[in-house]
Amino acid sequence: MRAESKVSGDLQDALSKGLLKRIPLTFQPFVNQQLNQWDNLFPNERRSTERLLLFVASLSLEQSTELFRSVVEIEEKMGVRHWQFSTSEQTIQNSSQLASSPYFQDWRRAVQSVFDAADAYASKLNGNAVQSERRLVLLHIPHNLPLDRTTVWRRWPETRRTVDLDLSPIGPSQDALGLLLMGSPPDAPTRLRGLLQIARDMAGTSHADTWVVDAGRSLVDALVEHAPSPESERRAIFLSNGRLDLYRQNFSHEMNSMRKDLADADAVFDRLRKVDVSPWCPPEVNADPAIREFVRSLYLTGNGAVIFGNSFVQWASSEGFRRARPRFLAAQFGVRSKPKPFTGVAVFDNPDQINPLPAVDDLPGSATDAQMLALYVWLAANRYEEYQHSTVCICVAESVSQACVVAPPEFSLGDEAKPISLARLGSALESWIA
């Protein structure tokens, strides 16, 4: 196995003793894919894969047979051995065959209980250290997206607090999220260090612990431009939908060429999994193979990331939480265009290429999208234990001068009698993660 030399000694040892032979057929695509792409995994993913495999390795043969008994029995009922089922990687055809089986739900439950057992084993070994780390999720819906104060937070958890903001000192050319991330200018009355710097300085963090995701490009343009050094830029993950234009267009072009069948879909996806994407990447993505591959996987898994900037923000953030468990994530939503007459159906193509009518901003529609997707970013984080105890999530809606806060009681904002300034907000957030 290509990756065996790069994994930990314990895992390498277990693999060389034939650990993979104890893994059921339907686990193998996942495990093999993770091991083969070890270099492209985030630290959290490596830990997670290792946890599962070392757990299995810790069991006797009888115990591991017992652990996987339900999965194997269901595989037999499904007839997986007779399928065209890839064991080296996860494919669309694999997923389709599994999902079409009448035993699919049983299989999912059986798989989940294996992972639960591995989690319980890891918790016993490691305790709850990660749960106590302070984390921050900062979401921003910019001023040009019109929202309704009376309904904007309706779907958020009942434990939310709303904070009125006094954003009047912010100039029209200034960006609230940019100020919070980069800090205030030296001559400002209240000095903000900037959340980005603080997040990067948190003890024990890796580059995958700090993320900024932008539906457009201006925020990341500014962050890259103001980075004190290329080294500091590499200590965070910057993803800008606008700066990824070329990457996205090349992917969507390939996807459009796909015929409507599984074999062709897998062939196109296989090509897209292997194509050299470096020439299409902005420098901050190209510099790190894990991020380059993250974007590739993001586009391959769809969910609108290739189509709409706000979907890109939501899906990149959700996948970021799932794969990297960052301690700090900031995300900015933006504006999409209205579908063009007659050609709106061909959403996979570049709308400007197929219809020369000028693009028209859909501000109310973009606001509705951003409102929902901001919530989805928070819900995606909240699925993981790491974010359920010591995480502050704050969504700033500039057009209504309000922020929604979901936070532990010890977070200092929430019961403000008057609107607070951006400096006060920034200061509270900086204190939280400092």
Place this chain on the structure above:
Amino acid sequence: MDTELCPGAEMGSELVIDPGSLVDASKRRFLHATGMLLAGMLVPKISAGQEPHPLAGSGHRVVVVVIGGVRRDETFSAEGLVNIPHLSADLLPQSLFFPHARNEGVTAHFNAISSILTGNWQRVDDWGKLAPTTPTLFEQFRKGLRAERSDTWVVASNKALTSLIGASSDTNYGPTYGANVVFPKQLMLQAVVDALRTGRTANMADRSKVEAELENAMEGSNYEGLGWNVFDASNQLDPRVRATIQTAIANFVRSGGPTSGDELTFFMSREIMRKFAPQVLVVAFSDVEAAHFGSYSLHKAGIQTADRLTHQLWQEIQSNPDYRSKTTMVVLPEFGRDPDGSSTNGFFNHRANVDSTRDTWMLALGSAVDRPKVIERPIRHIDLCPTLGSLLGCPALEAQGQKIAELRG
């Protein structure tokens, strides 16, 4: 730990509770509103007009409207009613309403629609490469009652369907007894592709030229490239069909109205009703599937479009003498969508094994409805086919689905 190897893994048993289900307060309000609207609104029974050709079986006609994946949250809930003003205020008061119509099969487009049309849960290829394994309503109707092919049509926007939706792989039935299947949206996509290939994209921005582009897309190449199957024609369309489609395109382009795939599907369906008056017509709308791309606003716009077009179809039924007073129209989503916070990315998808995705609703109105009523008893999507077969007078086939007693001819 995330079960990454599970396609669409769902975590947390709490998600088994459908957050979009009608909570008690809104349900009461909803039922109250229904009751208020019932009085004096029984469907008028008008004697049949002149028939273009003898009707098969009972003489009943059925129109089935299938609306992609929509959650209760965005439709028949207190907050969703705003998206469906026509379904809730115009059609519901005349309807048998089933608040719980369950999809207990594969919640993917081809399987969902073929389950509805066969009365058996289908588990075939999601991409429509395999036909349903048991006879469709079209085959049962055509073989059992010697009906014409022109009497059975599927008009669909959904790109996940193929012409195999029109007939099963059952050797006793099959394509010989299948329906005509057309995908109007494919015509638009083909027109876009052609315009791109030939450098005529400017035409797609000019309403006066779009009509010609759409007609070119129909005529320019082998029409089977559109994925249609009409009257078993191999390379060219039946002249009656061509004329029908030309009229539909002209109405669509010249209406000056919205231009989504579902709009063209509506115009095409209406024209087919006027020209062929099929006894069995299935219309599948899919603008709601913009949800897959993560635009909640476009998804809701799709629901509103389907709501309006469904109402317009009902108006056509009421004004068209071939249909008036002898037609039952049924409206149902293929499935719901996943709940907010699910690991399958909420409304984007429809893979979670939870009520939000499986528990939908169904409206039936027209001749088979004695009186408007809300039926709380859950029904299954597979119950529709035997019910409609019975209304049409088809000999009963063994199926997983069971007749819905409240619907009768």
